[in-house]
Amino acid sequence: MRKYAIIGLGHVGAAVAFQLVSRGIADELILIDTNEGLARAEQLDLQDMQGRIDTRTIIKINDYSELADTDILFITAGNILAYKEKQAQGNRWAEFEYTKDIVQAIAPKVKASGFHGVAIDTMNPCDAITQYFQENTGLSRQQVFATGTFLDTARMQKVVSDQFDCDPKNVTGYVYGEHGESQFTAWSTVQVNGLAITELAKARSLNLDDLEQAARQGGWEVYKGKGYTSWAISTCAVKLSQAVLSDARSAYICSCYSEKYGTYIGQPAIIGKKGVEEVTELPLTVEEEAKFKHSADTIKEKFQTFEKQTN
Template identity: 30%
Template sequence: MNSKISKVGIIGAGNVGADVANALVLLGKCVTVVLFDRTLSKAEGQAWDIEDTIPLLKDMEIIPSNQYEDLADSDIIVVTVGVQQKEGQSRLDILSDNAEIMRSTIKELDRVAPNSIILIVSNPVDVLTRIAIATSTRAENLIFGSGTVLDTARLRYQLGKRLNVSKQDVHVYVIGEHGDSEFVVWSSAFIGGILLAEFPIPQGATLEQIQQEYAELTRKRGYNISERKGNTSYGISIVVCQLVDAILRDEKQIFPVSVRADSNYGVGSEVVLGLPCIISSQGIERQLVLPRNPHEQRLLEESATKLNEAYNSLDN
């Protein structure tokens, strides 16, 4: 795709949708942003506030809308719409409320923008991505969810701080559900090309203690942020910007996004969860199979079972 004529649509002008739009404008990731919300005045308020920054930044256009037709010809459409988690709720607790919203949204997007790449951000992202794939008539490589990209970024940054190395040198993935059953694939973790198991650990801690501490920190991070400020939006907005950039620039970067699992993972071909994929102008160019030890395989199977049960609990 040519970034000079790029257009990104965003469904939902709430906290996440507005922050995604703002980040796209701040970072100059595309030429046109369409911020869609059923309540036009809400989309207008958010879009106009962001628009006021454009004279001080790179020239772009942000269009508020409550008409799906304005999303036609979008390169990418980011879906953030849905009921927000309340304190004490897990991401799966809000599934039933958001499932029907997702179905009706995807049907409209199939009507007006059948060739756009759809990026699902709404939670619970894995099950809602599965619903989107089942609902849509477009090629499956054109639909994926934000998965565990943010969880992986959180882990890499915090682990890098603990080991006193740059986060760019921390190569480790969080996979599975974007939620309570996610886990770290420690067996394939590298620090600057050195296996984590062989990397010098700071005094006063063991490798096992660090692994347990940072897996727990990563799993609870979103809840801890929401308890303090009511929601999370800045982190996921930058995740979306990076995925948009990888698509528009055909960068072929690897991200752990929500996709139907490759048969080599051994968890069935229908379940959708966070797994490493090459992201390009095609959307999902290729899914990669991450090596796991037997313990990690069990954790993956447990995560898949949980997500399957959640999906099957719906009236599909």
């Protein structure tokens, strides 16, 4: 029995739920949202479609006690309207002010439920919020991680694949650091069809900084056009969860705890049944390592600000 739960049924949570049900990934799904009507509506909509798909998922709503034997918990709560308002005011850490309240509300309930599975966060600011959730639920750092720069890496793969006319899956390598402004592409890790992009860029006189900027811009174009992002981030979250349930021990980048820098941050890790099985420390250039440290310091600054706001 593959049992999933989702806390927060906004655009991302609903997209995760749709994928879990339509692809037959979840045998049982628990939907939790403060809006009872929304939770019931999503439950009914997903149930209605099951007469036209090849699998069946049992769907329940708003019962934290169901988390006791849940395998995977997605934390996808947020407030997109408040985020847009803060953005208009030029607040760089716009989502901090209300995601902290969400975590404060749900963490004790998750802890009280007896949940002992793996939790995957998509909330923002991703890295700092994930650390706060982990500390306040008492779950291990192994059990709690976030999508982090998994999506940013996919955006990089898309831009590079467009440039080299290949499948995005033929582009390997990682975007490291904060799921935010201090992230960076570690070009020393990137290959296209098995060839180092640094050498390919020289041969084509390509500016890798331009490619990195294009990858960042792509995410903003989605947000500006739709008012939110959903499909790509939900796909990232579901893919990570499948690595857990199948004990795949897959090498993915995600936001997990760095012992070296003392914070959650986007870095490569091995994902298996326990969550983060191990962190993979790839050799970075001196410049990339400096960027990684800067990003870690930025996240820690955010986290310290967060703690001051909640104390």
